[in-house]
Amino acid sequence: SDVKHIGDNGNQRKIFLRTTMPVRDGAKRPLVGVIDDGTKTVRFVIYEAERSDELVSYQMDKTEVQPQEGWSEQDPLEIMHHIKLCAENAIDQLVELGYTKDDIVTLGITNQRETTIAWDKYTGEPLHAAIAWNDIRTDSTVDAILAKIPDRNKNYFKNICGLPISPYFSALKMRWLKDNVKAIRRASRDKRLLFGTVDTWIVWNLTGGPQGGLHITDVSNASRTLLMNLETLNWDPILCRLFGIHRDTLPQIRSSSEIYGTVKDGSLLDGIRISGILGNQQAALVGQNCMQAGQAKNTYRSGCFLLYNTGTRRVKSTHGLITTVAYKLGPDVPAVYALEGSIAVAGGAMKFLRDNLRLMQDVAADTEHIAAQVFSTGDVYFVPAFSGLYAPYWRKDARGIICGLTAFTTKNHIIRAALEAVCFQTRDILEAMNKDCGMPLSKLHVDGRMTSNDLLMQLQADLIGIPVLRAQAWDMSTLGVALVAGGAAGVWGAEAARATHSDTFLPTTTDDDRDARYTKWKMAVQRSLGWATNKKSFTMTEERYKLLASIPATLYLIGSFTMLVVSKMLNNS
Numbered sequence: 009s010d011v012k013h014i015g016d017n018g019n020q021r022k023i024f025l026r027t028t029m030p031v032r033d034g035a036k037r038p039l040v041g042v043i044d045d046g047t048k049t050v051r052f053v054i055y056e057a058e059r060s061d062e063l064v065s066y067q068m069d070k071t072e073v074q075p076q077e078g079w080s081e082q083d084p085l086e087i088m089h090h091i092k093l094c095a096e097n098a099i100d101q102l103v104e105l106g107y108t109k110d111d112i113v114t115l116g117i118t119n120q121r122e123t124t125i126a127w128d129k130y131t132g133e134p135l136h137a138a139i140a141w142n143d144i145r146t147d148s149t150v151d152a153i154l155a156k157i158p159d160r161n162k163n164y165f166k167n168i169c170g171l172p173i174s175p176y177f178s179a180l181k182m183r184w185l186k187d188n189v190k191a192i193r194r195a196s197r198d199k200r201l202l203f204g205t206v207d208t209w210i211v212w213n214l215t216g217g218p219q220g221g222l223h224i225t226d227v228s229n230a231s232r233t234l235l236m237n238l239e240t241l242n243w244d245p246i247l248c249r250l251f252g253i254h255r256d257t258l259p260q261i262r263s264s265s266e267i268y269g270t271v272k273d274g275s276l277l278d279g280i281r282i283s284g285i286l287g288n289q290q291a292a293l294v295g296q297n298c299m300q301a302g303q304a305k306n307t308y309r310s311g312c313f314l315l316y317n318t319g320t321r322r323v324k325s326t327h328g329l330i331t332t333v334a335y336k337l338g339p340d341v342p343a344v345y346a347l348e349g350s351i352a353v354a355g356g357a358m359k360f361l362r363d364n365l366r367l368m369q370d371v372a373a374d375t376e377h378i379a380a381q382v383f384s385t386g387d388v389y390f391v392p393a394f395s396g397l398y399a400p401y402w403r404k405d406a407r408g409i410i411c412g413l414t415a416f417t418t419k420n421h422i423i424r425a426a427l428e429a430v431c432f433q434t435r436d437i438l439e440a441m442n443k444d445c446g447m448p449l450s451k452l453h454v455d456g457r458m459t460s461n462d463l464l465m466q467l468q469a470d471l472i473g474i475p476v477l478r479a480q481a482w483d484m485s486t487l488g489v490a491l492v493a494g495g496a497a498g499v500w501g502a503e504a505a506r507a508t509h510s511d512t513f514l515p516t517t518t519d520d521d522r523d524a525r526y527t528k529w530k531m532a533v534q535r536s537l538g539w540a541t542n543k544k545s546f547t548m549t550e551e552r553y554k555l556l557a558s559i560p561a562t563l564y565l566i567g568s569f570t571m572l573v574v575s576k577m578l579n580n581s
């Protein structure tokens with residue numbers, strides 16, 4: 009093939025190979041539109057059938073609201089508003105290329121997973137802000153659920169749904185909404201309540217909303233709720249009872265690739281079919297063409313998610329990974345499963361260093377350059393456990409630490425340590441995956457915006473000791489869902505043009521060096537655990553907030569002072 013040896017690119021540590029991008033031939037093909045709702049951005053991307061590079065795209069940033077420490081909310085109406093604007097802008101670009109919107113044959117949807125929305129079935133009004141996947145307000149909800157389970161074992165239901173009980177998953181967010189938001193309890197009582205992950209909200213709105221909108225989700229998204237049975241691929245009665253979620257409020261679970269319906273919202277997309285839905289990490293697995301059992305990919309965005317395709321076999325992890333549905337390519341074909349290692353904070357740590365510590369101005373432009381000015385982190389380790397640690401630890405009591413600081417430490421070391429943290433977390437996942445699967449992974453396919461950082465890629469290869477294969481474009485999620493949507497609509501054949509990797513980063517370290525650094529990382533992780541246990545978390549629910557707001561300030565101060573005195577007396581007694 010057209011593999012070209014680039015050599016060391018002026019840097020002795022960097023060795024990579026590159027394949028060339030396909031050349032556009034000017035032929036007009038049917039188009040597939042993709043809606044991508046991510047944590048931070050909404051995108052609309054248009055692909056031509058049989059081509060793996062995007063034709064046009066448009067992206068908008070979203071507003072993240074953090075009403076309290078650890079809370080993260082999004083506006084469901086803003087999501088729909090941005091989708092329309094992104095679609096309009098992408099279609100404007102299409103027209104400039106000589107296409108019309110009628111050339112878009114079908115639509116696919118890929119989305120941030122677990123983020124949960126509740127709305128009124130008759131008015132379409134959201135009943136609360138969307139609670140984002142990485143929001144940890146449900147800490148005490150987790151404790152209340154665990155109290156009902158033998159030995160408070162968070163893995164008790166892993167056989168059924170593949171997941172541990174954690175604030176990450178949607179059922180906890182649904183339970184919290186029912187416990188804390190009066191409008192949701194009322195809607196539930198009046199049988200007006202609908203719950204959904206973001207894909208469900210988008211499809212319901214696009215297909216008519218209160219006027220007959222489809223209340224559906226796909227297996228890949230449903231497998232992230234803690235409510236779906238991985239074997240039956242349906243809502244599990246035991247889990248629904250445990251979390252107190254009525255079946256009627258949940259969407260129907262469908263395959264990831266079939267014609268679900270047609271857009272009926274009066275927008276530019278009106279009349280176009282919808283034929284693919286995939287959670288964004290599962291979509292990247294498809295986009296990276298990891299469709300055989302034994303293949304794996306890692307996507308580096310705000311978080312980082314390593315998925316290992318296990319075929320039609322559900323592998324139960326005994327080392328802290330989760331079992332999830334990768335995809336189901338039609339109503340009548342079996343589901344394909346994956347083992348997943350989810351990392352809550354990857355690129356998010358760079359944004360933290362930029363916004364909170366002001367160590368740089370622009371993540372994309374500055375990170376690599378600043379980190380490359382030093383040869384190592386100077387023994388500094390950064391564990392970015394801002395909202396606890398996900399796989400393989402699942403410790404909601406962990407908090408972020410930077411350790412090993414000396415008087416010589418500079419921002420260069422800290423930024424480099426943040427990059428290495430992403431690589432060490434990936435090694436944590438790989439260690440667990442190799443133990444669960446029994447066969448060590450020999451190479452790792454990677455994608456996500458962060459992978460444009462060559463230093464990160466080289467550090468990753470060095471710290472895991474296997475080749476890292478970077479995808480031809482950073483965004484494999486939209487390509488993945490374009491493939492499954494195009495497949496169902498008959499515009500993309502089974503032998504579809506799939507993405508290839510463009511660069512290979514080879515390890516340049518010895519086993520001893522790699523292992524010594526990893527041992528130090530594990531020491532740092534140990535120090536981050538248990539930090540949040542002593543903190544009295546005061547959950548500011550909507551109702552408590554209103555109550556507090558209605559108390560005059562002086563009365564509130566006197567009350568707080570009295571409570572302080574009483575608690576001191578009790579402590580002393």
Ligand SMILES: Nc1ncnc2c1ncn2[C@@H]1O[C@H](COP(=O)(O)OP(=O)(O)O)[C@@H](O)[C@H]1O
Pocket residue numbers: 046047048049308309310311354355356357358359371372373375376456457458460461
């Ligand atoms: N060159 C880079 N080096 C390091 N981190 C980067 C670089 N470019 C982007 N990032 C990080 O990657 C993330 C980009 O994620 P993005 O693709 O926008 O996904 P998300 O929807 O999860 O925010 C951001 O958190 C950003 O800090």
Ligand SMILES: O=P(O)(O)OC[C@H](O)CO
Pocket residue numbers: 045046047048119120121122141287288289309310311
């Ligand atoms: O939009 P991202 O990349 O932050 O995706 C988040 C994941 O889907 C959460 O599980």
